[in-house]
Amino acid sequence: MLSRLGWYLKRLAVMTLMEVAWRLLGAFRLKVCEAAFRSGALGRGYAHDDPRGFGFCTDPESQLPSVPFSFDARSDQIKSWLIGDWPALGLDWSWTPENGAVWHRAPDTGREWPRLFFGKIAYRQGNPVGDARVVWEPSRLQQLVTLALIARVHESERERAVDLIVRQLQSWHEANPAACGIHYVSAMECGLRIIAVCFALDLIRPEIIDRPAVWRWAASIVHSHADLIGRRLSLHSSSGNHTIAECAGLIFAGVLFPEIRSAERWSAVGLKILCQEAARQILPDGGGIERATWYHLFVLDLLGLVERLLAFKGHAVPVELAAAVERGRACLAVLAQSSADLPVLGDADGGYALSPFLRLSFDAPPAQEEMRTFPDTGLTLFRPGSKSGLTLIVDHGPLGMSPSYGHGHADALSLFLYDESGAILIDPGTYTYTGDQRWRQYFRGTRAHNTVLVDGRDQARQETPFMWSRPCEAELVEAETLENGQVRLLACQTGYRDLGIVHWRGVLFSPEVLVVWDAMRGAGEHELELNWHLGADLDLISDNGLTRMSDGSESGVEPRTAGSTVLLDPGKMGTLRFAHPTKSGHREIRLLLSGGRIGVHRGDMDPIRGWCSMRYGRKTEITTVSLVHWGQAPHEFLSVFCLTGTDVAPGDIEMVVDWFRGRAA
Numbered sequence: 001m002l003s004r005l006g007w008y009l010k011r012l013a014v015m016t017l018m019e020v021a022w023r024l025l026g027a028f029r030l031k032v033c034e035a036a037f038r039s040g041a042l043g044r045g046y047a048h049d050d051p052r053g054f055g056f057c058t059d060p061e062s063q064l065p066s067v068p069f070s071f072d073a074r075s076d077q078i079k080s081w082l083i084g085d086w087p088a089l090g091l092d093w094s095w096t097p098e099n100g101a102v103w104h105r106a107p108d109t110g111r112e113w114p115r116l117f118f119g120k121i122a123y124r125q126g127n128p129v130g131d132a133r134v135v136w137e138p139s140r141l142q143q144l145v146t147l148a149l150i151a152r153v154h155e156s157e158r159e160r161a162v163d164l165i166v167r168q169l170q171s172w173h174e175a176n177p178a179a180c181g182i183h184y185v186s187a188m189e190c191g192l193r194i195i196a197v198c199f200a201l202d203l204i205r206p207e208i209i210d211r212p213a214v215w216r217w218a219a220s221i222v223h224s225h226a227d228l229i230g231r232r233l234s235l236h237s238s239s240g241n242h243t244i245a246e247c248a249g250l251i252f253a254g255v256l257f258p259e260i261r262s263a264e265r266w267s268a269v270g271l272k273i274l275c276q277e278a279a280r281q282i283l284p285d286g287g288g289i290e291r292a293t294w295y296h297l298f299v300l301d302l303l304g305l306v307e308r309l310l311a312f313k314g315h316a317v318p319v320e321l322a323a324a325v326e327r328g329r330a331c332l333a334v335l336a337q338s339s340a341d342l343p344v345l346g347d348a349d350g351g352y353a354l355s356p357f358l359r360l361s362f363d364a365p366p367a368q369e370e371m372r373t374f375p376d377t378g379l380t381l382f383r384p385g386s387k388s389g390l391t392l393i394v395d396h397g398p399l400g401m402s403p404s405y406g407h408g409h410a411d412a413l414s415l416f417l418y419d420e421s422g423a424i425l426i427d428p429g430t431y432t433y434t435g436d437q438r439w440r441q442y443f444r445g446t447r448a449h450n451t452v453l454v455d456g457r458d459q460a461r462q463e464t465p466f467m468w469s470r471p472c473e474a475e476l477v478e479a480e481t482l483e484n485g486q487v488r489l490l491a492c493q494t495g496y497r498d499l500g501i502v503h504w505r506g507v508l509f510s511p512e513v514l515v516v517w518d519a520m521r522g523a524g525e526h527e528l529e530l531n532w533h534l535g536a537d538l539d540l541i542s543d544n545g546l547t548r549m550s551d552g553s554e555s556g557v558e559p560r561t562a563g564s565t566v567l568l569d570p571g572k573m574g575t576l577r578f579a580h581p582t583k584s585g586h587r588e589i590r591l592l593l594s595g596g597r598i599g600v601h602r603g604d605m606d607p608i609r610g611w612c613s614m615r616y617g618r619k620t621e622i623t624t625v626s627l628v629h630w631g632q633a634p635h636e637f638l639s640v641f642c643l644t645g646t647d648v649a650p651g652d653i654e655m656v657v658d659w660f661r662g663r664a665a
Contacts, residue, residue, distance in 0.1 A: 057215035065312035090617030106130035144200035191249025286331025287377025292346030301353035388511035429613035459495025506660030596629035
């Protein structure tokens with residue numbers, strides 16, 4: 001009870017008086033909804049929707065626009081989906097005809113979410129059942145879209161796929177009466193479900209047009225969900241990707257089911273808010289306001305689906321919507337060519353707007369610029385030479401979207417380095433939202449990113465699983481391409497200003513070398529900790545010139561020993577060698593470090609270090625190299641990544657460092 005009160009007090013701290021009034025109205029609406037639920041009036045209102053009165057349910061012609069799918073599933077995946085298997089993010093989940101309870105069973109704990117009025121369900125962190133985001137995944141019903149694609153692409157499996165769609169839709173509808181259970185807690189989930197059900201049925205329309213029961217279930221889901229969304233829109237300090245999904249669901253419901261009395265209001269309200277949020281959430285440089293690249297793609301896909309629907313149905317596409325989609329896609333074209341190679345920064349839950357096979361937001365030609373800065377998003381991307389295949393991203397942006405910064409990570413000045421074979425320096429991921437608090441705090445905290453931690457503190461303060469306070473600020477001072485083809489960047493961040501510390505980071509990058517200079521300017525005694533999180537495929541080969549500290553034994557660091565610690569003589573550089581597999585063999589990387597005590601960590605628990613989560617809900621061990629100094633500020637760290645095995649002359653490094661020192665003075 002006290003923890004819940006604390007959460008409400010922290011949320012209240014970021015609300016305006018207008019939002020407080022709006023939330024009080026929302027609480028009243030929730031009570032009215034609960035009374036209707038308890039009396040049975042709510043369920044009766046949707047049980048008798050007659051599909052014969054809806055053009056979407058009776059017209060033999062397609063009612064939705066064609067959208068680009070790339071259905072490249074393997075035969076073993078198709079076989080698995082056709083028996084009811086569908087991954088609940090990083091966990092196993094399977095539907096069987098006799099088990100409607102599966103929709104309520106938590107894949108992460110095996111417990112069941114209670115079947116009562118959704119407003120009474122405790123689902124936030126610390127609840128007794130599990131991570132709500134995991135149980136929501138299969139109930140988005142996006143697997144029905146995948147089954148519909150199987151039916152379209154594989155004629156031999158069409159009948160089986162269609163039958164499974166029908167049975168799963170019926171099962172979900174019967175197991176989830178309106179407003180009952182965990183799947184009505186999030187209005188966003190309702191919006192996504194509307195879109196998925198409509199697309200899935202439209203894709204198999206010829207096979208089910210004469211099956212009125214199917215259309216009755218669909219109409220009931222659309223009607224009940226849109227009504228609920230209309231009462232519970234995520235606005236004010238809660239605005240974000242949830243708002244986009246909710247408005248998209250309202251627009252789909254209103255446009256496709258105009259015969260429903262509330263349809264015109266759904267469309268009008270949804271489109272008005274969507275346009276406002278599209279203009280706000282897609283920044284002038286095309287990046288996403290939440291500073292979470294996965295959610296940026298998620299939002300752009302939803303905006304693109306609405307844009308196509310409006311055009312297909314003969315409605316005017318608002319200028320704000322079209323412009324947001326255009327600039328967002330241009331940004332994505334620089335970052336990646338598909339969702340599979342999108343660098344993931346900030347929170348990511350692995351969810352999709354409609355389907356993992358949707359290719360709507362990557363229709364712009366790929367941009368291969370050598371250097372590109374997104375000043376509003378706070379990212380600079382380097383690709384020094386097409387032959388190297390290397391890409392470096394420097395994060396010098398804000399924490400996230402104010403006032404809560406919910407999906408941002410405390411990763412100011414972090415680096416991400418990868419080539420065509422995979423990651424060399426990674427962002428370790430997200431892992432969980434409302435699961436174990438320690439892991440949520442770690443994966444969104446500063447220690448989990450390739451930057452510097454001061455006195456064991458994050459660059460901002462974690463208040464709740466989706467709230468930060470005391471946000472850090474970062475600034476790009478300079479970024480340029482040099483005559484020899486190298487690129488150079490200098491930035492700083494003030495997340496530790498209350499400790500009297502300003503962090504400066506200088507970067508020099510070429511296909512041969514990455515030099516990173518970290519200067520902690522300020523005064524006083526501090527523990528300074530620099531972490532480098534290596535890609536999961538990198539293996540430690542050797543530790544030339546380093547001496548073990550843990551027990552005074554012989555020199556050498558075992559590559560898979562958790563918490564190995566080595567001592568570096570003052571004024572010297574220690575060397576670690578790694579092997580990074582590539583398509584043509586392997587890339588040997590030498591990491592030269594100076595400025596502190598070197599640690600090699602893998603699967604550490606106290607403190608947590610040496611972990612990554614490449615898929616939501618699953619974590620694996622990786623190698624993390626740390627450089628720790630305890631003493632007086634100012635202090636400097638130096639990290640040199642030799643990317644081709646070629647030595648770098650000490651004099652050249654000193655010239656680079658002198659330039660950074662001069663510019664940061």
